[in-house]
Amino acid sequence: MSDDTIRLVTIGRILRRRRRLLTVLTVVGALVGYGVSALFPPRYTASASVLLPGQWEERELLTQVEIATSSAVVDRAATALGWTGVDGGELRERVSAQAADGNIITVSGTADTPERAQRLSDRVARELVAFAARVSGDSAESEAVKGAEALRRKVVETNRRISDLARAADPGRTVESVQARTSLAKLRTSLEEAMKKLERADPASGRAGMVVMGPAARPTAEAPPTRVQLIAAGALLFFLLTVVGHLAAARVNRRLRTEPEIAAALGSTLLGTVDVPGERGAHRPGGRGARARVRRLLGIDTRWDLPAPRSSGGEADRRIRYRRVWSRLQDRLSGSRRLLVVVVDGDEIARRAAGRLVAEAGTDTAGGDPVPRVVEVSVDRPMVPDRDAESGALVVLSAGSWTAGELAGVAGACADGGHEVVGIVLAGAVRARTARSADGPSDSRPPDGDTPALAVHGRASGHATGEPV
Incomplete structure (x- = not known):
């Protein structure tokens, strides 16, 4: 968004996704205007x-x-x-x-x-x-x-x-x-x-x-600015400042959104994109405490500048995308089929896509090869487990979530651990169809037997943290 022209759709997205914050700050502005009017007597x-x-x-x-x-x-x-x-x-x-x-x-x-x-x-x-x-x-x-x-x-x-x-x-x-x-x-x-x-x-x-020309008429109303005008001006000022602040933050946003930029930052090849059915709170970070509760109350714990999820083509189409990505990945692997799947901590969309990719890999390992292992790394201090029997690292992330410097740090952590980044997979949220068929549930759920099998998540420990469940 930093290079995009500000359009009405952007303003509408701010009003829709930040309505709680806008409402609270507008009320605060009205209270400030009321306080200012109390300092100046009516004229x-x-x-x-x-x-x-x-x-x-x-x-x-x-x-x-x-x-x-x-x-x-x-x-x-x-x-x-x-x-x-x-x-x-x-x-x-x-x-x-x-x-x-x-x-x-x-x-x-x-x-x-x-x-x-x-x-x-x-x-x-x-x-x-x-x-x-x-x-x-x-x-x-x-x-x-x-x-x-x-x-x-x-x-x-x-x-x-x-x-x-x-x-x-x-x-x-x-x-x-x-x-x-x-x-x-x-x-x-x-x-x-x-x-x-x-x-x-x-x-x-x-x-x-x-x-x-005669005596002056006795005034019946206050001279401007009246108390009502000050209250309205305060509310409007805070509302506009909030909207302008969001636009300014979006203009200076350096999160990568295009595929070439992400591939260049990680120094690898993009293998494809996969879809993840959107869920309420998919972009909502975890956290406890008073600060997290206030952020959830104001609705600022989720990103507002992310585009609306696309319509899903159905569960069959999503499985085809995962299988094609896995097939391209197998062409790049050599020797052992062991693979390290790296997910950035806090990227819920990428974490779910990685789990689904591991599940597809499990159904494709007829020869008894080990299932890929999923680890999460922090962008603040990225740390990847040392290489054991893996043939490389696959980075799964969602577009528009991380800057070039953060992704470069993840690539550097993979290199420090002895892992070559063999590919990149982009995950995007889609709207799952909720209509139910005549003989079964909605197609937004994976079929029986295809429940994703996730490995125990690895943190910044520098060691393998578990085998597939």
Whole structure:
């Protein structure tokens, strides 16, 4: 799986085979989210709208938004509210503002109760309007009034100069003097009309003051993130982390799955594959104690990344596979038919396949040759009994269970014991058909007289541990 693309079938396999672990960790995540929500008290947010009449540019609206959250406005609101232990600095973290369509600024306040949130937003909105009015009255309006008064003085002075020029002109004696007096009269008339229009104009250029569009609505629900949202976020986070952790572990998995890789790691030839009817717990390792019980309870004592067992072709087909493997093995043996069958400790599928192979070998030894001997070796400290009368070692294992280093250690243990690895047999789990025929039991059981005969398992002792039963 380390080189495969992550597909939906992989996600489905995780959900199906790790449902207990996913359920437990999802509940743990929900509890963590609940604990986080208990650390943060509920918050409520209320919003008040302030209308800015007239024509406003976007940058001017942004300026008003910044003013709404400035200390000049929020500190005055904190003073007016008079909440114990709450100053302007803390309120600035609870107040926000944004410009909406239609020259409207929305002022939002967050507090621990709906009433406080409503009062906070209303007070900040009123303080914003009052601050804007003060700034407009102190600067814009005063400057406009001063400018208009100065312009009136200039107009009066200009009219006086026009009158002086008209008197200085020779009245009615020449055509040029008449034209000059007429032009001066028109200029005076234009100045008087301009002054009348200026007096009728608003010094603030049509900019009326800000208006609070009613009181803020009292909030009825908590502001996000709510307790429910935190619980859901914690559960989802733990669920996703568990799935991603499984995928990451599968990507870095170095267990060999293909036949060429397994043959190269053991330095021998693959003789074939055999089928073993799958059983509940076939991939379940043994173990006792609290840790083993917890692993069984969570369902993590079995591999999740193994493919689903294939459908079985029946007991007859399985016997044919075993006999063909045994026939190929006989072609590679020389002299004595004695053979050492090596199974890795913990590989239940391989152990059952080895027992079945020994049983098939027992039915084929008409000449009285000894039946092969089965030993189990540990991958941590592999040890194989010393060579006695064996012609070689046959390694039986299941694909996707061991790394190249572990298999190389098994091959090295065989070499240390003087055994040549004469072949490799891969065992795979299949689904046995459960339908019963009309005259007998299901074909998932071997026929009478074909019960596998296993030798006493050899551990890391370095000596033969028994003869066939």
